[in-house]
Every structure is written in structure tokens, then in C-alpha cells.
Amino acid sequence: MTFQSPLLLLGFALVMALRAALTAEGARKGLVVVTGLLFYASWDLAFLPMLGIYTLFGWGAGLAMTRLRPDGARRLLLATGVTLFLGLLAWFKYRGFVAGTLAELGLPVGPAAFPLAPVGISFFTFELVSYLVDLHRRQTPPIRRLLDFGTFFLFFPRMISGPIVRPADFLRQLEAGALRGPPFLLRGAELFLLGAVFKTVIADAQVPFVETVFAAPLDFDAATAWLAVGAYSVQIFGDFFGYSLMAAGLARGFGFVLPRNFAAPYAAAGFSDFWRRWHISLSAWLRDYLYIPLGGSRGGERRTMRNLMLTMLLGGLWHGPAWSFVLWGGAHGALLAAERAWRRHVPAPRPGGWRHMLAIAATVVLACLLWVPFRAEGWEGFLAYAAGLAGQGAPNHWISPWALLGIAAVALFHLLHETVPGVRRFCDAEAPGDVRTWRFSAVGALAGFCLAWAQAAPATFIYFQF
Amino acid sequence: MLAARLGALALGLAASLLASDAMLRAAWLSPRQYRLDAELGVDRLPFSEVLVGREGGARLRFDRYGLNNDDAAWDRPGPRIGVLGDSFIEAVEVPRSENAVTRLAAALPGVTVLNLGRAAASPPQSVALYRRIAAHEHFDLLILALSDNDLREMAGIPTGPGCTLASHPPGARQRLTAALVQESPLLTRLHQRAREWVDELRLPGAASPASGPDGADPAAEGALVARMAECVRTLAEGQPVALLVLPGGDLPRSPERLELGRHRLALYRAVAAAAGVPWVLDAWSAFGSDPLGDRRLVNGFANHILGAGHLNPAGHALLAGILAREVPALLDMAREPRQVAGVRP
Numbered sequence: 031m032t033f034q035s036p037l038l039l040l041g042f043a044l045v046m047a048l049r050a051a052l053t054a055e056g057a058r059k060g061l062v063v064v065t066g067l068l069f070y071a072s073w074d075l076a077f078l079p080m081l082g083i084y085t086l087f088g089w090g091a092g093l094a095m096t097r098l099r100p101d102g103a104r105r106l107l108l109a110t111g112v113t114l115f116l117g118l119l120a121w122f123k124y125r126g127f128v129a130g131t132l133a134e135l136g137l138p139v140g141p142a143a144f145p146l147a148p149v150g151i152s153f154f155t156f157e158l159v160s161y162l163v164d165l166h167r168r169q170t171p172p173i174r175r176l177l178d179f180g181t182f183f184l185f186f187p188r189m190i191s192g193p194i195v196r197p198a199d200f201l202r203q204l205e206a207g208a209l210r211g212p213p214f215l216l217r218g219a220e221l222f223l224l225g226a227v228f229k230t231v232i233a234d235a236q237v238p239f240v241e242t243v244f245a246a247p248l249d250f251d252a253a254t255a256w257l258a259v260g261a262y263s264v265q266i267f268g269d270f271f272g273y274s275l276m277a278a279g280l281a282r283g284f285g286f287v288l289p290r291n292f293a294a295p296y297a298a299a300g301f302s303d304f305w306r307r308w309h310i311s312l313s314a315w316l317r318d319y320l321y322i323p324l325g326g327s328r329g330g331e332r333r334t335m336r337n338l339m340l341t342m343l344l345g346g347l348w349h350g351p352a353w354s355f356v357l358w359g360g361a362h363g364a365l366l367a368a369e370r371a372w373r374r375h376v377p378a379p380r381p382g383g384w385r386h387m388l389a390i391a392a393t394v395v396l397a398c399l400l401w402v403p404f405r406a407e408g409w410e411g412f413l414a415y416a417a418g419l420a421g422q423g424a425p426n427h428w429i430s431p432w433a434l435l436g437i438a439a440v441a442l443f444h445l446l447h448e449t450v451p452g453v454r455r456f457c458d459a460e461a462p463g464d465v466r467t468w469r470f471s472a473v474g475a476l477a478g479f480c481l482a483w484a485q486a487a488p489a490t491f492i493y494f495q496f
Numbered sequence: 497m498l499a500a501r502l503g504a505l506a507l508g509l510a511a512s513l514l515a516s517d518a519m520l521r522a523a524w525l526s527p528r529q530y531r532l533d534a535e536l537g538v539d540r541l542p543f544s545e546v547l548v549g550r551e552g553g554a555r556l557r558f559d560r561y562g563l564n565n566d567d568a569a570w571d572r573p574g575p576r577i578g579v580l581g582d583s584f585i586e587a588v589e590v591p592r593s594e595n596a597v598t599r600l601a602a603a604l605p606g607v608t609v610l611n612l613g614r615a616a617a618s619p620p621q622s623v624a625l626y627r628r629i630a631a632h633e634h635f636d637l638l639i640l641a642l643s644d645n646d647l648r649e650m651a652g653i654p655t656g657p658g659c660t661l662a663s664h665p666p667g668a669r670q671r672l673t674a675a676l677v678q679e680s681p682l683l684t685r686l687h688q689r690a691r692e693w694v695d696e697l698r699l700p701g702a703a704s705p706a707s708g709p710d711g712a713d714p715a716a717e718g719a720l721v722a723r724m725a726e727c728v729r730t731l732a733e734g735q736p737v738a739l740l741v742l743p744g745g746d747l748p749r750s751p752e753r754l755e756l757g758r759h760r761l762a763l764y765r766a767v768a769a770a771a772g773v774p775w776v777l778d779a780w781s782a783f784g785s786d787p788l789g790d791r792r793l794v795n796g797f798a799n800h801i802l803g804a805g806h807l808n809p810a811g812h813a814l815l816a817g818i819l820a821r822e823v824p825a826l827l828d829m830a831r832e833p834r835q836v837a838g839v840r841p
């Protein structure tokens with residue numbers, strides 16, 4: 031059930047009514063747990079028992095970690111827990127990929143892979159790993175009550191596609207009384223409806239054009255192929271930024287603040303800046319739990335480059351079991367490493383100057399082009415698309431007005447985000463909201479805009495597949 | 497305070513809906529195009545001026561019968577050809593000068609070719625529409641265009657003897673809905689969205705629309721062919737009729753579509769044989785994987801999907817070329833009825 035589904039919206043209204051009716055905090059936690067289970071069941075009933083096992087194991091491992099005194103035993107438990115969670119992720123998601131690669135190399139592959147992976151496994155695996163690591167580092171207190179752990183782990187707005195929430199951040203809000211106070215319905219509605227505009231109006235409008243061109247890139251001329259790259263860049267940004275805002279809006283209904291996941295990424299001047307603005311919760315997770323443990327920037331330039339490459343290669347692979355994702359991640363790693371080397375000789379450009387503008391232009395063009403292997407269907411699709419970009423396609427010229435409008439809308443949004451602080455605050459999932467009358471007008475206008483312009487057949491969120 | 501907040505909410509909502517309606521009127525869809533009809537379901541209003549911008553988008557003024565013709569064409573003397581069909585023939589997606597019927601007329605000097613196409617018309621509805629027009633007009637030749645969705649649509653529409661349709665006078669709810677959605681393109685859009693939402697809220701297991709004849713049920717297909725042949729015979733009572741077989745909205749580009757299309761082409765040939773009509777114009781086969789030989793796409797539009805949907809100007813030019821090659825000989829034969837076995841009683 032997607033966030034824009036009428037059934038979900040009706041159900042959410044019912045849950046909000048129940049939240050208001052249930053005054054005890056424990057009952058409200060129970061409501062969060064039941065809502066999460068129902069939401070997950072609407073996606074993946076078969077894996078619901080497994081979600082229960084993950085919950086129990088994550089909670090139990092956390093408790094055991096706090097009761098163990100010797101560092102060696104704690105380390106062993108951490109290694110066991112992390113290996114188990116990552117092993118299950120690999121089993122479900124990557125086994126088929128490994129088996130296929132081995133088969134292509136003529137090597138034995140073993141029994142066939144399990145055909146399905148639980149929805150959202152990449153996201154909740156990373157959250158559990160971060161929980162165990164933080165406990166081991168003594169950076170977070172354990173979540174002692176199963177109901178509290180369930181409230182975190184089964185909190186439905188972030189369950190399927192993030193943002194990746196650190197358990198410590200969630201626990202802090204829970205203990206501060208997020209479920210005891212009134213919900214932030216107005217701010218929640220603002221965030222949800224703004225997200226719905228990005229998702230259902232801007233991103234979904236690109237779907238027919240993008241799907242048709244990427245499915246048969248050699249049916250179209252080079253201008254069309256280039257425009258479709260722009261349209262996909264708009265689609266994936268609108269889709270995931272919109273999803274993140276909608277998730278943040280729903281979370282506000284319960285009283286929680288989800289972390290900001292985007293900050294106008296196509297206005298980044300360089301790839302290190304891009305990754306501070308794109309899927310922030312993932313890049314922060316990769317930094318804290320992969321790049322820094324690998325050594326980070328300690329140990330010289332070569333080791334730093336190696337760590338960057340490894341982090342981004344694994345970050346690419348996190349998105350899916352395909353070599354095209356590895357290529358995408360590897361290219362980002364190489365660009366980050368190249369930028370780091372460049373910065374040793376050339377200082378960062380002054381914001382607003384022509385060198386800064388040039389850096390933004392170069393970053394956005396490269397970032398958009400790198401969406402080609404990310405979106406193309408495997409290596410063959412990527413090679414065909416590259417040929418299409420080079421003008422090897424048929425003479426069908428398709429300048430989609432929806433692509434042009436989408437690019438213009440996203441460009442305008444980035445311009446406003448970078449120049450008008452009020453716009454930046456309005457789109458910030460972490461920003462508090464006040465209750466001024468004009469904000470009700472904004473909510474009404476956003477709702478009307480969505481009603482009038484949302485696409486007839488909404489597409490599922492791109493990041494649901496990861 | 498609460499009243500002020502609710503007022504602000506309503507104001508914002510109303511402002512954005514009004515602005516959206518104005519934008520839709522300017523660029524998307526003209527209101528007041530249809531009226532309810534007990535037999536046809538909906539009928540286009542005569543002389544309405546419309547813009548249908550979902551695909552392509554051309555501003556058109558319909559004729560006295562609500563058809564896509566220059567109204568003066570009905571007053572021209574000389575032989576007349578009427579082309580019946582659904583939206584593929586009506587062709588509101590392209591400028592009138594670029595549709596297949598107008599192009600065919602340009603290729604036949606001295607002959608008036610009239611577009612009797614109506615969006616979403618099934619063959620029995622085309623026959624009903626023809627009956628109304630034939631009460632006032634005559635034709636020397638009728639061409640009934642059929643695409644692979646017509647058999648599917650016909651399967652769901654009961655017909656009586658002489659291909660008659662049952663009358664279903666619209667109820668109060670239908671009249672109210674029609675009155676609302678006719679008032680503004682935004683209301684049309686919201687109505688459509690509300691129906692999708694209701695569909696989504698339905699429990700799984702609801703019957704899905706039939707995919708149409710695919711060879712799985714020969715007995716049912718035989719009955720369908722007999723009913724459609726009855727419709728063709730009814731048309732042929734007034735003047736000679738030729739069947740024109742068109743591809744559907746997604747041209748036969750995949751092997752599965754090709755196979756299905758071949759099967760349905762065979763069914764249409766069986767319809768013609770059962771109706772005693774010797775003329776079947778096969779445009780379906782011409783719309784294969786690369787109809788123009790240079791990989792140009794002949795259906796779809798830049799503002800929708802290029803390569804899927806209705807024919808674009810290149811597709812209409814291709815169809816007009818096929819018709820221009822075949823129709824002069826048919827017209828000659830039609831005007832010498834003795835050569836046409838089985839067409840006239």
C-alpha cells in the first residue's frame with residue numbers, strides 16, 4: 031500500500047483518531063506496533079513472521095550486549111549479530127546475483143536462490159546493524175522494553191524505504207514524550223502534501239517518457255535520449271524526495287521527527303557536496319559504519335582513496351544485485367576520490383562565483399549521466415542507452431513537454447531552495463512548524479494542486495525495490 | 497480562531513482548484529463536448545468546438561452531426577464515401593487536414609469522403625450512429641473500420657436482430673454526474689480520479705475486463721462473429737460496405753501482439769464472409785514492426801507516449817496511402833452494383 035493510496039489515507043485518519051482516543055502512552059505504542067504490522071502485511075504478508083523474528087532478535091541482541099561485561103564477548107556478539115543480519119540480507123538479495131555471476135564464469139553455483147526478498151530488508155538491516163554497533167561503542171543506551179523496540183522497529187512511515195533512522199535518535203524522541211504530546215498535524219500535512227506534489231505530480235509525470243525511452247533507447251534520436259536522462263533525474267529526485275517528505279509528514283502525525291534526507295542535491299558543487307545532499311541518511315550511515323571503520327581519511331591519501339572507492343562500491347551494491355549498480359557506485363567513488371585529489375591543489379570555489387557555478391553545472395551533468403547505468407536494464411540496456419546518447423538510434427524525435435516542465439520545476443525548486451531561506455525551512459523535514467493562519471492556506475493550496483494534477487495511475491516508489 | 501483557519505484552508509484549496517481549472521481549459525480539454533444518449537451512451541454535441549489535449553491536441557469544430565468534418569462537406573454534390581469507426585477514425589488527436597479521412601478525400605478529387613468515426617464507438621454503436629445520419633443523408637460506399645479492440649467491446653454489448661441496441665435512458669445520478677463533469681475539465685478529471693479511488697478501495701477478486709477473443713473459446717468466437725456479421729449486413733442493406741481492419745492502440749510490435757492480431761484479422765475475414773461482403777482492406781498487416789521502413793513511429797504523441805496510442809500524422813498518412821490505393825476501385829465497383837455479389841439484396 032503506497033503512501034498516496036486512498037486506503038492508506040483512510041487508515042491513517044482512523045489511526046490518528048485512535049491516537050487521540052488512547053491517552054495512555056503504552057496504548058499509543060501498541061497502536062504504532064499494530065499499524066506497522068498491518069502496513070507491512072499490506073506489502074508482504076509472507077514475511078510478516080520474519081519481521082517478528084527480526085524484532086525479537088534485534089531487541090534480544092541489544093539486551094545481551096548491555097549485560098556482557100568483557101569487551102571480547104561484546105565484540106563476539108556484535109560480530110555474530112552483524113554477520114547474521116548482513117548474511118540474511120546477502121542470502122535474500124544477493125545470492126541470485128552471485129550465482130548468476132558464477133554461472134557466467136562457468137563455476138558451480140549450488141542450489142537455486144530464494145526467489146523473493148522481504149520488502150525493505152536493505153533499510154531495516156542497516157538500522158539494526160547501526161543499533162548493535164552503537165551499543166557496542168556505548169554511544170546509545172539499550173532499548174530495554176520490547177514494546178519500545180517494536181515502536182522503533184515497526185514504525186511504519188520509515189519501514190519500507192527509509193529514511194534510515196538511528197535507533198538512538200528515535201529513542202531520544204520516544205523518551206522525550208513524542209507519543210505523549212499532541213501530534214504535529216499541520217506541519218505533517220505540509221510535509222506530506224509537498225511530498226505528494228513532488229511524487230505524484232512531478233515524478234510520476236515522467237514515468238511514461240522515461241520507461242518508453244529506457245525500454246528501447248535505440249528507437250529514439252540522441253536529443254530524446256538526453257532529454258530522458260534529464261527526465262529520469264527529475265523522476266528519481268521527485269520520487270525519493272517526495273517519498274521522504276511524505277514519510278516525515280506521516281511520522282509527525284504520531285509526534286516523531288524523521289531525519290532530513292535531501293537538501294537540493296542538484297545544487298551541489300562537487301560530489302562530496304552531492305552526497306551531503308542526496309539520500310543523507312544513507313550517506314551518513316555509510317560514512318559512520320563503513321568509511322570510518324575502514325580507516326576513513328586516516329592513513330594517507332592512497333588508503334583514503336581506497337576507502338572511498340570501497341564505500342561507494344558497496345553503497346552502489348546496496349541498491350540492488352546488479353553490476354550496473356556497482357558501476358554507478360564505483361563511478362561515484364572514483365569521482366569523490368578525484369575531487370579529493372583535485373582539492374589538494376585547487377581551493378574550493380567561493381559560493382556564488384563563476385567557478386562555483388561551473389562546479390554546480392559539472393556536478394549536475396555528471397550526476398545525471400550516472401543515473402543511466404542506475405536506471406538502464408542491465409549491461410545490455412546500459413550499452414544500448416550509451417549508443418542512443420551517441421546518436422545511434424532511430425530518427426524518432428520526442429521532446430516530452432512533461433520532461434521539460436519537470437526539469438524547469440526542479441531547477442526552480444533548487445534555485446529557490448538555495449536562495450530563499452523560507453523555502454529551505456519549509457522543505458526541511460526536521461524543521462519545526464508554527465501554527466500561523468497562512469500555513470493553512472498553503473496546505474489547502476497543496477491539496478488542491480495534488481487533486482488536480484496528480485497522475486492518473488501513480489507509480490510505486492522507486493526506492494521500494496531497494 | 498478555528499473558523500479563520502478553516503477559512504484559510506478553504507481559500508487555499510479553492511484558489512488552487514480554480515487556477516488548475518483555468519489551466520486545463522486553456523491547454524488540455526474543452527468542456528461541454530458530449531450529451532447523454534439512451535442508445536449510444538454519449539453523443540457529441542453538434543458544432544461543438546473542442547480541444548482534446550490528452551494526445552497530440554488539435555482544436556476542432558465538429559459538424560452538424562457532432563462528427564469530425566468541415567460542415568460544408570455535407571452540402572457538396574457528387575459521390576460520397578462514409579468512413580465509420582471509433583477514435584482511430586475520428587482522430588481528434590491530429591489537425592483535421594492531417595487525418596486519414598481528409599487525406600483520402602484529397603486523393604479522390606470529385607468524391608466527398610466523410611468521417612463518421614466516433615470515439616469509443618463499438619460496431620453496434622457505429623451502426624446506430626449511421627442509422628441516424630442515414631435518415632438524412634445517402635452514401636455510395638461505406639467503409640467500416642474495425643480494430644482489434646472492437647471484438648472485445650462487442651463481446652460485452654448485447655444486440656438484438658438487425659444489430660439493434662437496447663435503450664438505456666440515463667438515470668438521475670448519471671444526469672447529475674454528466675451535468676457536473678460537463679461544466680469543467682477539472683471536474684471531469686476529479687470524477688475520473690474518484691472512480692479510480694473507488695476501484696482501488698474495492699476488495700481484490702473483482703472481475704477484470706475480458707481481454708477479448710484469443711482463440712481459447714471457439715464456440716463463443718463463432719457466436720461473436722455471427723453477431724458482428726449481422727451488424728455488417730445491416731449496414732450493407734443501404735449501400736455497399738467494405739471492412740477496413742486496423743491495428744489496436746499498441747501496434748503489433750511484440751510477437752504476442754502479432755499472433756493475437758493475426759487471429760483477430762482471421763476473425764474479421766470470417767465476419768466479412770458471413771455477411772457476404774467481399775471487400776476486406778487489410779491495413780493491419782501494413783502496421784507491422786517497421787511500417788515506414790525507416791524505424792519512424794506511426795502512433796503516439798510527444799505529450800503522451802510516442803509509439804503507443806492513437807495514430808499520429810505519420811500513421812494517418814500511411815493509412816490514407818493504403819486507402820487511396822484500394823478505394824477508387826471499390827468505389828467504381830460500388831457504383832456498378834451488378835459486379836458486387838452479395839452486397840445488395
